Amino acid sequence: MEVDALKGVIAALVAGLFAGYGIAMPVGAVATYLVALTARTTLRIGAFAALGVATADGLYALVAAVAGSAVTPVIRPIMQPLRWASALVLIALAARSAARAIRRHRGAQATAQAGETPISPVRAYLALLGLTMMNPITVIYFAALVLGDQGTVAPDHLRQGVFVLAAFGASASWQLLLAGGGALLGRALTGGRGRLITTVTSSAVIFALAVHLLAQ
Template structure:
């Protein structure tokens, strides 16, 4: 029995890592927004935003291991409204980012002046945490993995904790990688025209992905 314990913990670790990367790696609207946010702010702000996304994934993984099937059945009826809210928030953020980029391009002398308060790392963390929590598919995804991988014996608390922490770590590592890419993009495109093009392109992609989210919500 003692030999089985480390094996089960390692299995929970591997399962958590795979689950975390599985939910984090597909590039969607939130990931696109994260890269664009980091490109126009700082790596510190982007890293905090990335941890906000990872925290949401970790919380949903925790919910799934504690009460996966029950929560999934409760969330199922409100999935469409939550997707609508998430998509509308993303479109609003994309339009706002594009409008700011156009304003800075037209009046470059005010890019470092007052009048625009940059988003703080704490606000970035909370914003991405809230935005990611609006996606109910995450908890259903984790619940399906947890319930499908239980077999005949339910996992103990240690295995559940290892699974949740591994899922959070995997998501955090990927989101931080995206934030790093956004920081490099921001340094490469230091000119006002480059930042305008980047903001316009990212806003268009975010809007397209959000519209796709609306279509799938019907």
């Protein structure tokens, strides 16, 4: 009996890791914004933002593991409004980032940008948490995984907890890796022109992804 329980926990752990990496690894608008944010601020701010994304993934994994099939009918009617809201927020973030980068460059303040922290770690965490929570596809993704393998995430609190923690840990490790890449990019681009180009490019990518989201 204990062997079966251990196998169930291990299976839930593996399923959670796969689920977390599966939802986190595809590079989208949020990942692009995370890298750009870290590149123009600090690794500390980027790490808090990364944990905001991972927290949202963990919360959605928890909802899916506990509620299962009951989640989809609740989420489906509001998917389109959430998708529009998410896209509009992304467009606003892209426009704001690009405008600030251009304004600083024209104002000859780009050389001091490396030491600036225009957003606090807590605000970065909350901003990325809220932005990721607007994506209903995440909870549908986790619900589909849970329903597709009821034997892995059975209605057992231990297995559910292991699944959720594993999904959170996987997402957090990937998001922190992205933040680390953003920090390295920021160090490489010490000049004002390089930072300007990076910020404007990332804003264009985020804008394009948001428009694609609206078109779905």
